Amino acid sequence: MADTVNNALEPRLDRRGFLKGCTMAAAALGLSEAMIPKMVEAAASAERPRVIWLHFQECTGCTESLLRSSHPDLARLLLDIISLDYHETVMAAAGHQAEQNLHETVDKHPFLLVVEGAIPTKDNGIYCKIAGKTAMDILKTVAPKATAIIAIGTCATFGGVQAAAPNPTGAVGVQDLVSGKPIVNIPGCPPNPVSFLGTVLHYLTFKKLPALDKLNRPLFAYGRRIHDHCERRAHFDEGRFVENFGDQGHKLGYCLYKVGCKGPETFSNCPAVRFNDVDVWPVSVGHGCVGCTEPNFWDTMTPFYERLPNVKIPATGIIDSADRVGKTVLGVTAAAVGIHAVVGIGKRLIKGKSEE
Amino acid sequence: MATYTKHHCWSLLLRLFHWMFALSIVFLVVTGFYISNPWTNTMIEGSAAWPMANMRYIHYLAAYVFSAAVAIRLFLYIFGNAQERILDILPVTGRNINNLFMTLMQYSYISDKHDERLGHNILAGLAYLFTFIAAIVMIVSGFYMLFPEAPFWEGWGLTLFGSQQFARYLHHILMWWFMIFAVIHIYLCVWNDVKEPEGLISSIFTGVKFKHKA
Numbered sequence: 001m002a003d004t005v006n007n008a009l010e011p012r013l014d015r016r017g018f019l020k021g022c023t024m025a026a027a028a029l030g031l032s033e034a035m036i037p038k039m040v041e042a043a044a045s046a047e048r049p050r051v052i053w054l055h056f057q058e059c060t061g062c063t064e065s066l067l068r069s070s071h072p073d074l075a076r077l078l079l080d081i082i083s084l085d086y087h088e089t090v091m092a093a094a095g096h097q098a099e100q101n102l103h104e105t106v107d108k109h110p111f112l113l114v115v116e117g118a119i120p121t122k123d124n125g126i127y128c129k130i131a132g133k134t135a136m137d138i139l140k141t142v143a144p145k146a147t148a149i150i151a152i153g154t155c156a157t158f159g160g161v162q163a164a165a166p167n168p169t170g171a172v173g174v175q176d177l178v179s180g181k182p183i184v185n186i187p188g189c190p191p192n193p194v195s196f197l198g199t200v201l202h203y204l205t206f207k208k209l210p211a212l213d214k215l216n217r218p219l220f221a222y223g224r225r226i227h228d229h230c231e232r233r234a235h236f237d238e239g240r241f242v243e244n245f246g247d248q249g250h251k252l253g254y255c256l257y258k259v260g261c262k263g264p265e266t267f268s269n270c271p272a273v274r275f276n277d278v279d280v281w282p283v284s285v286g287h288g289c290v291g292c293t294e295p296n297f298w299d300t301m302t303p304f305y306e307r308l309p310n311v312k313i314p315a316t317g318i319i320d321s322a323d324r325v326g327k328t329v330l331g332v333t334a335a336a337v338g339i340h341a342v343v344g345i346g347k348r349l350i351k352g353k354s355e356e
Numbered sequence: 357m358a359t360y361t362k363h364h365c366w367s368l369l370l371r372l373f374h375w376m377f378a379l380s381i382v383f384l385v386v387t388g389f390y391i392s393n394p395w396t397n398t399m400i401e402g403s404a405a406w407p408m409a410n411m412r413y414i415h416y417l418a419a420y421v422f423s424a425a426v427a428i429r430l431f432l433y434i435f436g437n438a439q440e441r442i443l444d445i446l447p448v449t450g451r452n453i454n455n456l457f458m459t460l461m462q463y464s465y466i467s468d469k470h471d472e473r474l475g476h477n478i479l480a481g482l483a484y485l486f487t488f489i490a491a492i493v494m495i496v497s498g499f500y501m502l503f504p505e506a507p508f509w510e511g512w513g514l515t516l517f518g519s520q521q522f523a524r525y526l527h528h529i530l531m532w533w534f535m536i537f538a539v540i541h542i543y544l545c546v547w548n549d550v551k552e553p554e555g556l557i558s559s560i561f562t563g564v565k566f567k568h569k570a
Contacts, residue, residue: 213510214507214510214511214514215514223505224505225504225505236408237406237408237409238398238403238404238405238406238407238408238409239394239396239397239398239405239406239407239408240397240398240399240401241394241397243397249397257394258393258394262521264520265501265519265520265521265524266520267504291521294519294520294521295518295519296518296519296522297519297521300519300521300522300525301521307392307393308392308524308525308528309521309525311529322525322528322529322532323392323393325532326529326531326532326535329532329536330532330535330536330539333536333539333540334539337539337540337543340543340547341543341547343465344465344547347465
């Protein structure tokens with residue numbers, strides 16, 4: 001049985017766990033097994049890269065999912081191969097000591113920067129402050145000195161829930177504020193720890209960041225559409241759908257398309273890598289994908305149980321489905337056409353037929 | 357005694373464009389509604405009916421016909437005959453602006469005067485131009501959804517729409533324009549054929565219009 005609560009509390013990683021973690025990351029990256037020894041060598045090297053992990057507007061869910069993954073080896077492997085100099089959730093230091101650690105690393109050493117959480121920009125960024133400084137200022141000081149930046153989670157990549165309309169704090173992702181630095185986006189709410197670990201190990205092994213898509217997401221994890229790798233896909237093509245949660249189709253494991261699954265417009269490795277060591281992901285347990293790895297998903301993927309966002313007509317307060325609005329406009333058009341024809345006939349009856 | 361003369365108006369290519377466009381839209385709308393909200397549910401497992409797969413297949417076939425039709429129209433806007441070129445329908449010359457005004461007056465029953473003209477009136481031409489632009493948006497958003505991993509479509513799709521989901525939303529909303537356009541288009545063609553008989557409706561089959569001998 002998996003050591004889900006980490007009973008052993010053994011801080012060091014055993015060799016078996018170390019190799020297992022490296023192999024998992026290599027598999028996620030799509031590397032051949034011949035590369036595993038190289039990766040092991042890189043991960044075992046004495047020079048552990050320094051990592052600064054900054055938390056801004058977030059729920060710490062990304063860190064939690066990483067640390068509490070039922071696979072303790074994964075988190076331990078990660079903490080073993082990097083030197084985590086500053087991480088508000090797990091560091092032992094507090095207060096001035098923590099600040100000193102941060103500044104020492106920033107000023108004196110090369111380091112990787114991981115950002116978790118969105119950065120509020122409205123009113124000079126006063127909506128998120130740490131040690132008396134705004135998130136904007138902290139990022140402005142730390143980011144230019146980092147060798148590379150990994151934005152973890154949808155908040156740090158695209159702004160997340162804070163940036164959802166009307167975005168009261170003007171929250172944005174890292175890539176909107178930092179330029180001139182290599183940035184890797186690992187979106188998800190939370191992202192799969194394997195995607196993060198794979199990126200770090202790729203960087204350690206090859207000394208460069210993995211290949212990215214146009215949204216700066218690593219292609220090994222975000223290169224393919226969820227819908228194309230879904231175990232329920234055959235039900236979609238065959239037209240077998242869940243009409244309501246709990247109906248017969250739902251019990252039989254049919255496609256969740258009609259109850260709003262966003263798999264067809266979402267890119268992630270969820271169906272392949274899955275979560276929590278027990279091979280589950282939302283669709284496998286009967287809930288549609290909500291599209292959490294895509295930009296502005298809180299605005300464009302909602303309502304979560306409908307296919308499309310509602311139409312909002314400005315200044316009228318009308319919020320309705322696209323088809324209801326479309327039907328109404330089409331009906332009004334048909335009525336207008338009818339009235340136009342009647343007026344024409346009426347005019348002819350009154351004035352008489354014009355001369356040909 | 358012939359009081360009408362025959363005028364060649366629409367090239368074969370334009371008539372081909374029209375029917376490719378019209379028929380592909382019928383298929384695209386019907387299959388598009390199915391894809392958006394499938395109204396069947398295959399309750400017998402192992403029936404191998406593949407309704408969604410088939411609907412999507414028809415949708416893509418029709419989409420290629422639609423795209424080809426739009427490419428033909430673009431060609432004709434530049435290289436077509438006098439009635440088909442874009443300058444014939446843009447309100448940029450005095451003659452065209454006058455025609456737009458007269459058409460509006462006639463359509464709103466204020467005036468009975470009809471501006472004699474072989475090609476489109478300017479109001480119709482502008483509606484077609486708008487539909488042409490909407491068609492290009494449909495094509496780009498459609499290909500972006502079909503080939504999201506292809507660098508070309510990924511780049512353009514992200515630049516124009518920001519995400520797959522927004523492209524899908526726009527694709528769905530714009531579809532309604534094509535239905536609304538069809539209602540108005542068919543009505544006004546019949547209306548014009550009644551008001552000003554020149555063989556307007558048959559001209560899209562034969563390419564020929566009839567005008568009063570001067």
